[in-house]
Amino acid sequence: MIESVPQCLQYMFSAIRSILSIQIKKRERSWKTCYPFLADFLREIPLSVGLHK
Numbered sequence: 001m002i003e004s005v006p007q008c009l010q011y012m013f014s015a016i017r018s019i020l021s022i023q024i025k026k027r028e029r030s031w032k033t034c035y036p037f038l039a040d041f042l043r044e045i046p047l048s049v050g051l052h053k
Helices: 004-026 034-052
Strands: none
Touching (some): 004 034
């Protein structure tokens, strides 16, 4: 079970990286749209990790 957690986190981080890169391409580095998304994403990480334990 523990081995699947890093894979899950890697997948989530690669997903957020692609989303952020798309945001940056759409609006030249307007991080105001990215910050709320990042905050929600970081809030969800402990919950998803807790489910895998």
